[in-house]
Amino acid sequence: MTKSFKRAHNFNAGPAALPLAALQKAQEELLDFNGTGMSVMELSHRSKDYEAVHNRAIGLLKELLAIPENYDVLFLQGGASLQFAMVPLNFLPAGKKAGYVMTGSWSEKAYAEAEKLGEVFVAASAKEGNYRRIPATEELKYGSDAAYLHITSNNTIFGTQWQDFPDTGDVPMIADMSSDILSRPFDVSKFGLIYAGAQKNLGPAGVTVVIIRHDLLDQANKKVPTMLKYGTYAKDNSLYNTPPTFSIYMVKLMLEWVKEQGGVAAIYKRNQEKAALIYETIDASNGFYVGHAQPDARSLMNVTFRLANEELEKKFLDTAKKSGFVGLNGHRSVGGCRASIYNAVPYESCAALRDLMVSFRKENG
Numbered sequence: 001m002t003k004s005f006k007r008a009h010n011f012n013a014g015p016a017a018l019p020l021a022a023l024q025k026a027q028e029e030l031l032d033f034n035g036t037g038m039s040v041m042e043l044s045h046r047s048k049d050y051e052a053v054h055n056r057a058i059g060l061l062k063e064l065l066a067i068p069e070n071y072d073v074l075f076l077q078g079g080a081s082l083q084f085a086m087v088p089l090n091f092l093p094a095g096k097k098a099g100y101v102m103t104g105s106w107s108e109k110a111y112a113e114a115e116k117l118g119e120v121f122v123a124a125s126a127k128e129g130n131y132r133r134i135p136a137t138e139e140l141k142y143g144s145d146a147a148y149l150h151i152t153s154n155n156t157i158f159g160t161q162w163q164d165f166p167d168t169g170d171v172p173m174i175a176d177m178s179s180d181i182l183s184r185p186f187d188v189s190k191f192g193l194i195y196a197g198a199q200k201n202l203g204p205a206g207v208t209v210v211i212i213r214h215d216l217l218d219q220a221n222k223k224v225p226t227m228l229k230y231g232t233y234a235k236d237n238s239l240y241n242t243p244p245t246f247s248i249y250m251v252k253l254m255l256e257w258v259k260e261q262g263g264v265a266a267i268y269k270r271n272q273e274k275a276a277l278i279y280e281t282i283d284a285s286n287g288f289y290v291g292h293a294q295p296d297a298r299s300l301m302n303v304t305f306r307l308a309n310e311e312l313e314k315k316f317l318d319t320a321k322k323s324g325f326v327g328l329n330g331h332r333s334v335g336g337c338r339a340s341i342y343n344a345v346p347y348e349s350c351a352a353l354r355d356l357m358v359s360f361r362k363e364n365g
């Protein structure tokens with residue numbers, strides 16, 4: 001049944017690479033899941049077989065991220081983009097203001113959406129200089145009466161990442177972790193709510209993971225439509241209506257793979273090694289390649305860089321494409337090049353990219 005195949009060096013920003021082992025497991029189980037004679041896609045979401053998949057995915061995420069007891073893991077749809085609206089709908093009451101730390105295009109979108117629903121303010125911004133850095137903790141300006149403080153932990157488009165997180169005390173910190181969740185260990189208890197579209201580091205598109213602290217659920221605005229209320233998902237274990245069952249199944253397979261790799265600490269070590277291959281090549285290139293992010297804000301997930309001019313960038317991207325590399329063009333809003341090296345991107349693909357960058361420079365430098 002297995003045809004011979006060739007896997008691409010996949011540097012897509014999202015949807016992105018999935019572990020080969022997870023894809024093969026899905027292939028193996030596609031026609032007959034667990035002796036049911038059905039695909040996971042064909043199971044009732046109320047069946048025991050599906051429920052086991054659902055609960056295993058939740059349990060694994062809790063285990064891998066060491067999520068404390070007083071948090072729930074929820075599965076939603078609508079992507080991270082719907083969270084931009086759901087967060088203020090639930091947590092920004094009249095008379096309060098929510099602070100946003102601006103670190104890139106996704107923060108801007110989150111802010112713009114919240115602005116439609118309530119009062120917002122910029123707690124700090126790195127826009128000056130085109131989002132090359134992450135504001136220092138001392139720069140964050142917000143009162144202890146703020147509804148919440150919103151941050152974007154990894155800036156997918158500009159290639160910057162928070163290196164450590166502030167302590168916001170009684171002000172709940174809410175984070176968009178779409179592009180770096182599960183890439184490194186961090187202290188979940190610093191956050192009130194975390195959200196992430198799955199299609200970068202957790203699995204395929206179609207499901208959004210939310211990690212929410214119980215006391216926030218109690219404080220949420222009750223007059224929100226049912227499907228836009230976190231409480232609806234928390235109350236019914238994300239089974240109020242039909243969840244995206246196959247996407248959640250793929251998340252489960254991806255989490256099992258992370259566990260097999262040795263968990264988040266082991267993945268983090270490998271992510272550091274992968275990113276170092278490319279950043280060291282940039283730094284040793286004598287300015288042939290120029291990184292966008294300030295070194296102290298560099299992302300382990302999205303490496304952004306430019307060449308001397310657009311012509312040379314086009315030549316580099318064409319050469320890469322011919323050699324089997326996918327997804328290296330920068331986001332259309334910034335240009336240049338970007339290598340997205342999420343958890344599932346193999347070390348070998350990063351080493352191959354390094355080799356390509358070195359030989360391209362030799363031929364064109």
Ligand SMILES: *Cc1c(COP(=O)(O)O)cnc(C)c1O
Nearest residue numbers: 079080081106156176178179197
């Ligand atoms: C990709 C991305 C989004 C948008 O996600 P959708 O699931 O497409 O809505 C939001 N925030 C960040 C940080 C992202 O990387």
